[in-house]
Amino acid sequence: MNYATLATEMRRLALEAGDKIMEIYQSDDFEVKTKSDASPVTEADEAADALISAGLRDIFPDVPLVTEEQSDSHEQQVMTFLIVDPLDGTKEFVKRRGDFTVNIALVEDGVPTRGVVYAPARGRMFYTDSVGKSVEEKGPFDKETPGETVPLAVSDADNSALMVVASKSHRDEATDAYINKYSVADSTSAGSSLKFCLVATGEADLYPRLGRTMEWDTAAGHAVLNGAGGRVVRFDDHSPLAYGKPGFANPFFIAYAPTVVLKEG
Known part of the structure; x- marks a missing residue:
């Protein structure tokens, strides 16, 4: 796996999917359907899935792909694979509350090692770089040229607060x-x-x-x-x-x- 290419392409695909999602989110109305597990799905889920899946299959044709919106991909038994939720938080999307994300990740030997989480309505994007360190990129976002990034680090937690x-x-x-x-x-x-x-x-x-x-x-x-x-x-x-x-x-x-x-x- 070329991690530099992966980081670049996951970021780009997340931004492109986010644009498609926001186009539908900001429209006057959109259709909401119900899947077999009673969860909602919208045309934004489907459009973002088609865009991301096509991009990943084109660039990484030999890496198995699992995506929420393609049930046949759920039958695979794999430990190293790309995995996509094109619109995580569909309920938030439907209620127009903004807390929804585009999720793309690489799992290697059962461990998520690379990923991007893009919240288009919040203007926040988090991803792992080519060496697996996480950053938040500051907007506005350009699909081809990454902007300023801030390294991420978890807190030194105070267990009393x-x-x-x-x-x-x-x-x-x-x-x-x-x-x-x-x-x-x-x-x-x-x-x-x-x-x-x-x-x-x-x-x-x-x-x-x-x-x-x-x-x-x-x-x-x-x-x-x-x-x-x-x-x-x-x-x-x-x-x-x-x-x-x-x-x-x-x-x-x-x-x-x-x-x-x-x-x-």
């Missing part, structure tokens, strides 16, 4: 009960994979997820957090969250800065 981020659409009593095991200075909510990025930037120390997610929901954010010195572990035994699982479904997990002293569930 933690900053916690949790899901905006999926927070429940179990999540709150777990968060209450910690000494929390403040908590916030965010949609989509932005939660990983808030831990990566040091804006939050801890993100627990006690709910259903799929690998395409998490791989890009996980890669960004890895590249900033963070960790993602299973909720049940605190072992590293691995990828390439059958059906690409995740267990509950915790994303955090390593200085956070984790509590048992």
Whole structure:
């Protein structure tokens, strides 16, 4: 894998998909359909998926591709692959709340090593560079020429006053009960994979997820957090969250800065 090419192309494809998504987001109306798992899908999901998939297959034809919107790709049993969620946070998109992202990642031997998370409505973009270190690029964004970037590093957490981020659409009593095991200075909510990025930037120390997610929901954010010195572990035994699982479904997990002293569930 040519990591320099990968970083350049993932960034470019995320920006192109973001433009397509925002074109639909800012229109007067758009169609919302329901998938077999009862989750929503819009023409923005489908248009962004077509754009990103075509680009990745053209540039990296020998690397398996898994994408949320192509169910036949979910039948693969692979440990090294590209994985895409073209519009993570469709519920946020439909409600026009802005917390949705374009997610593209590379998983190698079950570990997300490279990724880009682009939040077009928020004007924020996070990605791993050619050596796997994570940065946030400052806008406005040019598709061909990267702008100024800021290196990302997780916080040196104060365990007596933690900053916690949790899901905006999926927070429940179990999540709150777990968060209450910690000494929390403040908590916030965010949609989509932005939660990983808030831990990566040091804006939050801890993100627990006690709910259903799929690998395409998490791989890009996980890669960004890895590249900033963070960790993602299973909720049940605190072992590293691995990828390439059958059906690409995740267990509950915790994303955090390593200085956070984790509590048992």
